[in-house]
Amino acid sequence: MRESGTGRLPVVVGPPHRLRDEPSLSGTVMDDLLADFLTETNEGLAALDGALLKLEKAPNDRQTLSEIFRNVHTIKGTCGFLGLSRLEKVAHAAENVLGRYRDGTLPVTPEGITLILSALDGLKNIVAGLEGTGSEPPGNDGPLIAALDAAWRGGAAPSGPAGDGAEAGGSPAEDAAPAEALFQVSPEPTAVAPAPPVPARPEEAEGPATALAAASVSAQGGGPITPAQTIRVSVDVLEDLMTLVSELVLTRNQLLQLVRARGDAALTVPLQRLSHITSELQEGVMKTRMQPIGNAWQKLPRIVRDLANELGKKIELVMKGADTELDRQVLELIKDPLTHMVRNSGDHGLENPEQRRAAGKPELGRITLNAYHEGGHIIIEIGDDGRGLSVEKIKAKVLSQGLTNEAELAGMSEREIQHFIFRAGFSTAAAVTSVSGRGVGMDVVKTNVEKIGGTIELRSVEGKGTTFFIKIPLTLAIVSALIVEAGGERFAVPQIGVVELVRAGGSAEGAQIERIHDTPVMRLRDRLLPLVSLSRLLQLDQRPEEAGKEEGFVIVTQVGGNVFGIIVDKVFDTEEIVVKPVAPILRHVTMFSGNTILGDGSVIMILDPNGIARATGVGADGPVDEAVQASNLGRGTRSGERTALLLFSAGDGTPKAVPLGLVARLEDLPAESIEHSGGKFLVQYRGKLMPLVPMSGHWAPPAPGRRQAVLVFNDRDRAMGLMVDAILDVVEECLNIEGASEQPGFLGSSVICGKVTDVIDCSWWLHQAGDDWFRQRQEMSPPRVLLVEDSAFFRHLLVPGLGAVGYAVTAVNSAAEALRLREQGAAFDVIVSDIEMPDLDGLGLARAVRLEGPWRGVPMIALSGRMDNERLQQALAAGFNTALGKSDREALLASLGDCLSAQTLA
C-alpha cells in the first residue's frame, strides 16, 4: 500500500505468510495474496489514521489529501480484485467523499474527517474478521455507507450515477438508519446520520469472528489466515546488522582463544552460552538475507518465450527447486549469468523443430533449471536437450582463433576441449544473432561465478544436450577457512576449494613431493598432482636450508575441473572468517580474494584458489578428472580404477603383484605332489594335469615335507600354476604401471603400499606353460581403448597390460555392452574386439559400429584365438582395420600404435 521509499528493496522478514499446515494447492496462491493484502491493508489503514488527523489540522494540505485518496483507492481496488465486496463498498463510499475533498467541491470539516475515520474503523473491523476466518464476516454496512453517501452529496446537487452501496442508491441520509437496522451484526440499533455509525466495536466483532473461524475450520478444514507477520526493513539495516554480527563472531572467536589459552574455568560456561547465542544470532541474521532463487528466475519464462518466437524454436522451460534459498547478495550476482546461460541454451543449445525432428527428438526443446543444496553449497543446473557441444566445431574454432595449436589439441581430452567455451573471445555460433554469439558469453559467466567463490562445470553429449553445473557458496559473508603458514606468514584458504589435505615428506610411507626438472609434483593415489609452492608463488623468502627440504603440507585444491596442490609449511586450524575486501591499492594482487581479522586480532590475507590457478597456469582448463568420467560412463573397468592386487614374493626381494581377478585360486601344494615330466613340472590338480611354472629361474623343488605356494590361473577348461615363494597380501590399489619393463615376464613397476612392486605379465608366464593357452579370444583398446572380450581372464590380462604402456582401457564383456557405451556417449580412439563371442560376435559388432553413430570412424582391431587368412578376410570385410592372433602382445601394441598415429594424421 504505502509506497516504499526509493533505495529500499522490499525484503520480507519473518515467517512465511502461511501458518496453515496443508493449504490446498489451488488455495495457496489465493492465501498468499490474501495474506499480502492483509499486511498491506493494515499498514495502509494505520497510515491513513495519521494522515487524516494531519488533514484535520491542515484541511488545505493537498499533498496529504492526495495521499489519503490514493491509499483508499488502492484498498478499494485490491478488494475488488480479491472479491471482498463488503470492504470494497465501504472503501468506495469513503473514496467518493475524499474525491470531492480533493476536487475542492466539498470543504474538509472535522465532521467529515470523523466520518471518514469511522469508515476506516469499519474497514479495520472487516479486515480483522478476514484475518480470523479467511473470509469477510457477515454484516451490514448500510448505515455507514449511507452516511458517507450523504456526506458525498453534501450540499451539492445529486448528480451522476448513484454510488454502488446497494441500498444507498438514492436514499437520503435520514432514511438509511431505520431501513437497515435489522441486519446489523452488532446488537446496537443506533447510529443515525450525524453520529459516526460504528458497525461493531472491536470487542464485539471478536465474538462472531471467532465463532465463524471455528465454523470454517470444520467446514473446509482450513484454519484462520494469519496475516503475514512481516515488516519491511531497509536492506541497509540488514547489511549493518550483518556486519555487526560478523564482528561479534570475530570477537567471540577471540574470546574463545583467550580463554582456551588461559584455562580459566569460571569463564567457560558463560562463554559457551555467549558462543551459542552468537551462533544463533548469526544464523538468524543470515536467514533475513535469504531469498528463494525463484526470484532470480522470475523473468526467465518471458525471456524464453520471446527467444522461442524470435528464433522460431519451440522451447519449454522447466524450473525445479525455485524455493531453494540463497543469500541475497549471491542472488544478485548470479542473476545475470543465469539469464545469459538460459539464452545460450535456447540459442546455441536447442535445435530448431526441423532439426529436432530429423534427429528423432520431440520438436519441443527443453531447458531445465534445477537448484538444490549440496553440502554447504547451492548447485544450480542449467541444462538443455539440444545438440550438445560439438567437439569438432570447437576444435576448428579454437584453431582459427589461435587459442591453441594442433599439437596441444591432439593431446587434449574431449572435456578439455569442451572447456574452451569458457575462454574469452570464444563463440561457436556460426552467426551472431541478436541473442548471443558475440563471444562475450561463457567467459564472463565463468568470471562472475568465480568472483563469488563459485565454480562452473559442464557436461555435454553431442546430440543429447548440455548441462552446466554452477556451485556457489550459501553466503558470502562468513566463510570457513583453513589457516596455513608459508614463508613465515599466515594465510586463510577458503574451504570451498579444499579437497583434501596431504602431509608430504615426514614418514617414509607418506606421499612425497617430487620434482620434474624444477616443477614440484606429487603422486597422489592414481594421479600426478601438479603442485605450487605458496612461498615461492608469493615470493616470500625461503630460508636456504628449507629450499631443498620437501616437507610440509599439500592442500589439494579444485578449481573447476582442475585439481592441484598448494605446498604450505604448516596447517593450523579452521576458522570462521568474515571476508573483507582488500584496499584498492592492493586489488591488482589477484592471489587474494580478501582479507580478514583473526580471533587473535591479527590481519590475514585470504588466498584465492582461482587466482592461484590462473597465475600458475593450472587454471587454463587442464586435466580431466578420470574418476568423474568413469563414473559417468557407468560400467566398464578402467585402468585408473582401484584394483584388488595379490602381492607375493618370488626370487628376489622385490614384492610382485598380480591383479587378483586373474588368479583363480591359491594353492599350497605338498612337495610330494609336484611331478617332473619332460623338463616341465606338473601337478595332478582336480583330476587333470596342471602345468607348473616357477617364478624364479633358479627354483628348486621344495624339500619333501615342505609345501609349495602356487597361484592358479584358470580359463575355461585350462589351468596353470605359478610357483612363488610366499603369498604376502591382498590390497586394493590403483594399478599405475610405470615404465614398461625390459625384463620378460614383467609389465613394469608400480608403487603399491609405498613399495616398488613388480607387476607380472601373465601372458608371458602363461606362454611358459604351453602354447595352446591362447586358443581363447581376447580383446582390448588404446589411449582410450575399448576392449570387448567375453573372457574375464583375458580382460584381466589385457587391461593392466595395456595400462602399462599408456592406454586407458575400458573393458566390457559383450558386444551389446559395447554398443550400450556408444549410446551413453563414451568415446574411444581404438576398439579392440574378440571375434569369438556368444550372441553378437566381433564381426557383428564391427558391422554395427561401421553402420552408424559416432564410432563409425574409430579404428577396430580384431583378435582371435586362431588367426588364419580366412579369419582375417572375414574380419576386414566386417569393418575391422586389422586382425591379430590373441597371444601376440607385441603385434597388438604395434597395431594400436599404427591405428593411433594414422588417426592423428587424419
Place this chain on the structure above:
Amino acid sequence: MQTTIQATAAATAARPGTALMSDSAAQMYLTLTVAGQLCGVPVLAVRDIMAAPSITRVPLAPPEVAGSLNLRGRIVTAIDLRRRLGLPMREAGAPPPMSVVVEQGGELYSLLSDAVGEVVPLKSEGFAGNPPTLDTVWRDISHGVHRQDGQLLIVLDVDRILAID
C-alpha cells in the same frame, strides 16, 4: 598502546587529506618525522595514532605497502613513508615506527613514520611553496614548506602519498 586523537564532528566533515591552505586562520597539524625530516599532516585528516602496531605483510603488494594492520576491527593498509620516499630502511634496533591512520575514500591507511611529534597550529604566513630544487620525490607528495621554530616542516599531501601505482 593506542593514543587516540579525538576525532571531532568537524573531522568527519572536513575532506580528509586536504589542507585548507587558503584559510588565513592557523591550521592544526600533526607533526611527524621521516628520516630526520619534520613533516606535517592536517590533524583533521588523522583518525588515529598507534604505536608499534603489529603489521601483516602482504605478499606481492607494491613495495611501499608495509602490510595490513587491525585498528579496532577495521583493516588498515600501512604505507611506509620511508619506502614511499625512496629513503633507506630504518636501521635495525631503531624504535618501531609509529602509525598515523588517515582516511581516504572510506578506506583507512596508516602512514608509518619514525616518530610522531605534537599537534601544532601553523599560520598561513609561514607557508611557502615547494622550493624548485626540492627532490622530486618529496615535491611529489608535498603541499609546501612551513618554517616552524627555526625548522622547516614539509606539509604532506595525503592524497598524493596514497597515489601509488
